[in-house]
Amino acid sequence: NAGVTQTPKFRILKIGQSMTLQCTQDMNHNYMYWYRQDPGMGLKLIYYSVGAGITDKGEVPNGYNVSRSTTEDFPLRLELAAPSQTSVYFCASREQETQYFGPGTRLLVL
């Protein structure tokens, strides 16, 4: 049972480039989340989904997009990378009240 997996582990982007952070869960959870964690800060919610085809904005959605075509996958898209998007990104899925996190993607925008 892999749980929540994220790819890539680490990426360097140039300003203005785009990329997709992948997230997959094999626990058949309906709820999935994307967070970012900046140094010394807690986790800020970017987007979340309550099921396939349904997504909604979190606290810090600007500069990001998501889609949820299947229960398993919840990719996060950065269209025009900016230095302010340098962060560690965590994907999570939820069962009842508990969220289960992936290992994270470290993104550096230069």
Add this chain to the structure above:
Amino acid sequence: DQQVKQNSPSLSVQEGRISILNCDYTNSMFDYFLWYKKYPAEGPTFLISISSIKDKNEDGRFTVFLNKSAKHLSLHIVPSQPGDSAVYFCAAHYLGNEKLTFGTGTRLTIIP
């Protein structure tokens, strides 16, 4: 507006002693609280939780206490072990809200 606060960014405790991590919240609608543990270069992992209908929940060496009137919860680790060195996040949730609100974390260092 920081609705969940962990006012101690770091804490050092001798191995074998008790570690007490604190968390305060401002939103009285929160009715479920969780603690997560995070090692470097890994995602947070769920540790223990408590519902607002209880004031204490234990799981092995970990106990969470909830004081609703003070809007305060604490995580006790007894005895502390070197493997407990990590960042601990407090999080809160309420029924009907799909989101967790996280504190900024406390870095716990266990001194051998």
